[in-house]
Amino acid sequence: MTMPTMRSRTAIADSAPRRWPAVLPLLGRALAGLWLFALLVVLWWVLSAGSTSPYFPPLSTIVSELGKLWVFHDVRVDLVPSLEHLAVGYVLAGVIAIAIATLFWRVRTARDSLSPLVYFLYVLPAPALLPAFIVLFGIGGSMKIAIIGFAALWPVLFNAIDGMQSIDPVKLDTARSLGMSHRQTLRWVVLPGAAPQIAAGLRNSLQVAILLMVVSEMVASTSGIGYFILNAQQSFESVDMWTGIIVLGIVGSALNFIFVAAERVVLRWYYGERALQTT
Amino acid sequence: MVLRRAGTPDDLDTASGEPCAEPVLSVRGLRHEYPVRAGAPKVAVDDMTFDVARGEFMCVVGPSGAGKTTLLRCLAGLTAPSRGEVLLDGRPLRGASERVGVVFQDYSRSLLPWMSVERNIALPLRVRRVSAAEQRRTVREMLALVGLDGVEGQYPWQLSGGMQQRVAIARALAYRPELLFMDEPYASVDAQTRGELEDVIQDIHQRLGVTVFFVTHDIDEAVYLADRVIVLSRSPAVIREVVAVELPRPRTQLETKAAPAFVALRKEVFGLITGVT
Amino acid sequence: MSAVSAPRRVPRRLRAPALRSGLSGIGGVLVVLAIWQALSAAGTLPADSFPSMWSVVKAVVSDLGTASGWRSIGSTMAGWASGFAIGAVAAVLVGMGIGLSAFAFRSTILVIEFMKTIPVIAILPLAMLEFGGTLKMEYTIVAFGVFWPLVIQVVYGVRAMDPVVRDTAEALRVTGLRRFALIVVPSAAPFIATGLRIAAGVALILTIIAELIGGAAGLGRDMLVAEDSGTSALARLYALIVITGLLGIVISIAFRAAERRFLRWHERFRTIEGTVA
Numbered sequence: 001m002t003m004p005t006m007r008s009r010t011a012i013a014d015s016a017p018r019r020w021p022a023v024l025p026l027l028g029r030a031l032a033g034l035w036l037f038a039l040l041v042v043l044w045w046v047l048s049a050g051s052t053s054p055y056f057p058p059l060s061t062i063v064s065e066l067g068k069l070w071v072f073h074d075v076r077v078d079l080v081p082s083l084e085h086l087a088v089g090y091v092l093a094g095v096i097a098i099a100i101a102t103l104f105w106r107v108r109t110a111r112d113s114l115s116p117l118v119y120f121l122y123v124l125p126a127p128a129l130l131p132a133f134i135v136l137f138g139i140g141g142s143m144k145i146a147i148i149g150f151a152a153l154w155p156v157l158f159n160a161i162d163g164m165q166s167i168d169p170v171k172l173d174t175a176r177s178l179g180m181s182h183r184q185t186l187r188w189v190v191l192p193g194a195a196p197q198i199a200a201g202l203r204n205s206l207q208v209a210i211l212l213m214v215v216s217e218m219v220a221s222t223s224g225i226g227y228f229i230l231n232a233q234q235s236f237e238s239v240d241m242w243t244g245i246i247v248l249g250i251v252g253s254a255l256n257f258i259f260v261a262a263e264r265v266v267l268r269w270y271y272g273e274r275a276l277q278t279t
Numbered sequence: 280m281v282l283r284r285a286g287t288p289d290d291l292d293t294a295s296g297e298p299c300a301e302p303v304l305s306v307r308g309l310r311h312e313y314p315v316r317a318g319a320p321k322v323a324v325d326d327m328t329f330d331v332a333r334g335e336f337m338c339v340v341g342p343s344g345a346g347k348t349t350l351l352r353c354l355a356g357l358t359a360p361s362r363g364e365v366l367l368d369g370r371p372l373r374g375a376s377e378r379v380g381v382v383f384q385d386y387s388r389s390l391l392p393w394m395s396v397e398r399n400i401a402l403p404l405r406v407r408r409v410s411a412a413e414q415r416r417t418v419r420e421m422l423a424l425v426g427l428d429g430v431e432g433q434y435p436w437q438l439s440g441g442m443q444q445r446v447a448i449a450r451a452l453a454y455r456p457e458l459l460f461m462d463e464p465y466a467s468v469d470a471q472t473r474g475e476l477e478d479v480i481q482d483i484h485q486r487l488g489v490t491v492f493f494v495t496h497d498i499d500e501a502v503y504l505a506d507r508v509i510v511l512s513r514s515p516a517v518i519r520e521v522v523a524v525e526l527p528r529p530r531t532q533l534e535t536k537a538a539p540a541f542v543a544l545r546k547e548v549f550g551l552i553t554g555v556t
Numbered sequence: 557m558s559a560v561s562a563p564r565r566v567p568r569r570l571r572a573p574a575l576r577s578g579l580s581g582i583g584g585v586l587v588v589l590a591i592w593q594a595l596s597a598a599g600t601l602p603a604d605s606f607p608s609m610w611s612v613v614k615a616v617v618s619d620l621g622t623a624s625g626w627r628s629i630g631s632t633m634a635g636w637a638s639g640f641a642i643g644a645v646a647a648v649l650v651g652m653g654i655g656l657s658a659f660a661f662r663s664t665i666l667v668i669e670f671m672k673t674i675p676v677i678a679i680l681p682l683a684m685l686e687f688g689g690t691l692k693m694e695y696t697i698v699a700f701g702v703f704w705p706l707v708i709q710v711v712y713g714v715r716a717m718d719p720v721v722r723d724t725a726e727a728l729r730v731t732g733l734r735r736f737a738l739i740v741v742p743s744a745a746p747f748i749a750t751g752l753r754i755a756a757g758v759a760l761i762l763t764i765i766a767e768l769i770g771g772a773a774g775l776g777r778d779m780l781v782a783e784d785s786g787t788s789a790l791a792r793l794y795a796l797i798v799i800t801g802l803l804g805i806v807i808s809i810a811f812r813a814a815e816r817r818f819l820r821w822h823e824r825f826r827t828i829e830g831t832v833a
Binding site (some may be wrong): 026032034035036037040054055107110113115116117119120121123124125126127128129130131132134135136184195207208209210214215218219226229230233238241244245247248252253254255257 | 573576578582583584585587588604606619660663664665666667670673674676677678679680681682684686743756760761765768769773776779783790794796797799800801804805814
Binding site (some may be wrong): 052168170171173174176177178179180181186188189192193269270272273276277 | 403
């Protein structure tokens with residue numbers, strides 16, 4: 001059903017004026033996707049225009065406050081430290097997780113004996129550990145990095161272990177027949193082969209890390225974007241609160257977008273192979 | 280045109296798997312079984328004893344599920360047999376060897392999709408710490424050998440099935456093994472491509488003089504390619520017969536497969552497999 | 557835009573019996589617990605911030621023996637279940653609608669993908685403003701967090717119908733409601749099942765957050781209370797963490813078991829024993 005449509009679309013493109021052959025279908029697709037988005041924003045703007053409700057102030061006010069507060073001042077005070085904690089915790093977690101997964105791949109008893117614990121910690125909701133971490137580390141930056149890192153570790157570890165376990169046995173046979181050592185097999189066969197699943201784990205981890213970044217600032221902190229939003233709510237500054245929500249939304253989607261873009265580049269081979277398989 | 284006879288030295292009984300002087304591969308009493316969930320272990324192959332002479336093209340043919348792949352895995356060092364021994368140039372084989380190359384049936388799963396064709400073929404050379412320049416040279420040489428040129432930069436999954444299997448062959452030969460094991464390598468390609476690939480391996484065999492151990496379920500293919508054909512029985516597989524194929528080389532798809540000698544041999548092997556004499 | 561987790565075929569090698577790895581797992585847990593206790597007893601782990609293993613075990617047992625302990629568990633489960641149910645039902649209905657209409661898909665997909673990336677936590681203060689520390693706040697947050705990723709999973713599940721299946725249905729003239737019930741739903745079922753399992757975990761995380769920060773009744777709030785109570789309630793704090801973890805395991809096992817039961821027919825769960833020889 002999709003094939004005939006594709007053919008007719010290119011037929012149309014061929015007959016269109018020579019100036020816009022490639023741009024036209026792309027533009028059409030972008031428009032189809034964005035109209036609803038634009039409509040919703042406009043609706044929000046219009047419907048909240050004269051609002052006096054404490055919960056839903058006018059969008060126009062929010063936007064102007066956003067410019068004033070965030071772009072010039074609070075970005076440095078609140079957002080950047082939050083993102084720093086996120087970056088450190090996330091990267092540390094990823095590196096340590098892959099290192100542990102590699103160890104588990106080499107030493108079978110380690111994997112067998114520690115798997116239940118890994119599973120328990122993976123399934124345990126990380127925010128539940130927040131009070132315990134506060135008791136252990138206090139309420140400073142190190143606590144935040146610790147809990148972000150701790151939470152981000154398990155999805156990556158779990159997926160890395162699973163991915164490395166699921167390597168096609170034909171590839172492992174090939175590695176042996178070519179005379180590869182354990183380290184070479186790991187480097188050229190196992191880790192690249194597990195990369196798509198490790199990437200899925202990292203994507204999951206990113207969401208969890210962002211979540212913990214905000215939550216840790218809401219529970220015990222005097223700075224950070226989480227604190228800002230909660231504080232605004234508690235002081236009934238709903239406009240400020242909404243600016244925080246919007247900024248957080250933008251940051252969350254931006255980070256996600258960057259991740260997906262990076263993944264597409266690093267795993268070019270994976271997406272290329274999959275694209276050919278579906279035809 | 281060289282007339283090739285089964286086995287090379289003079290003191291050899293030509294008809295069957297009798298021991299010949301300086302065989303490159305010697306198999307004695309090979310038996311492999313694997314455990315099943317309930318009951319006695321299943322015997323895949325039993326009492327395998329034969330030699331493969333240097334430079335020989337040996338085919339193994341048998342009914343499906345007979346244990347052909349198990350046999351090949353034991354000989355290539357990928358599986359340790361339950362009993363018996365495998366000698367490579369007189370020395371016992373322990374695990375995968377430098378001097379052995381393997382081509383698997385499922386090329387799409389054997390070739391690494393995250394590496395280009397060039398890097399796939401160069402892989403065994405990187406393992407052996409060959410210089411980059413030497414790697415490049417060898418890759419080009421191997422691609423020319425299998426009749427593929429200019430695909431170095433592409434990824435395996437961008438190529439057709441036949442081309443992928445050629446890359447796999449090129450990779451297996453890159454480090455110049457003496458013995459090449461091929462496990463039903465052409466089972467996953469279409470009939471036309473199969474014919475082309477048969478001629479590729481025949482050509483390589485003639486040019487490099489590499490000993491080939493070729494497992495297949497296709498009787499025509501076995502008779503077309505082989506110097507000798509080992510016919511296996513149904514599972515548990517034992518050697519039913521070793522048939523000598525004395526067709527002149529080089530063989531061609533058109534002429535050889537129409538020759539009366541070929542037809543007779545084919546009938547003989549077919550009869551052995553199906554149990555109809 | 558985003559790669560959706562489709563059910564993956566996992567090749568597992570037959571190795572040593574599962575019993576050995578199971579025992580190894582139990583052994584691992586016991587060893588870690590023993591080390592914990594040893595470190596606590598030796599004073600390496602400061603007693604005022606890290607309770608001993610044994611005191612935590614005792615606290616878990618005693619908590620599960622009290623009515624208030626179970627009441628908290630019940631509150632958490634109520635928040636989890638109501639939020640999950642609302643979010644899941646909405647996501648499946650909306651997702652199916654969007655998946656079946658090409659126009660709806662193209663229009664809404666960007667909005668949905670964007671909404672999925674917004675941290676749900678952002679609207680927690682808003683919900684707290686509106687509803688205070690109540691069950692309603694809890695299930696609003698949970699439903700909101702469950703909805704967006706799940707609806708994407710459902711949409712892609714509906715759209716990922718195997719073209720061969722789709723063509724077969726068309727050739728057999730299966731249309732309308734019958735097509736929906738017999739073709740579309742089973743095709744999408746594995747994706748939906750995976751999505752539900754993941755959503756169940758997400759729902760638990762959000763439930764705890766809603767209690768921890770929002771103040772709704774349940775295990776999260778109990779943890780906050782225990783933390784504020786100082787060192788005397790430290791063991792209880794850790795006991796609550798353990799109980800929450802066990803809850804997560806129970807939910808995970810329940811969903812995997814249900815998946816296996818309802819998707820028995822799917823290739824992922826087919827075993828060799830289940831196929832006819």
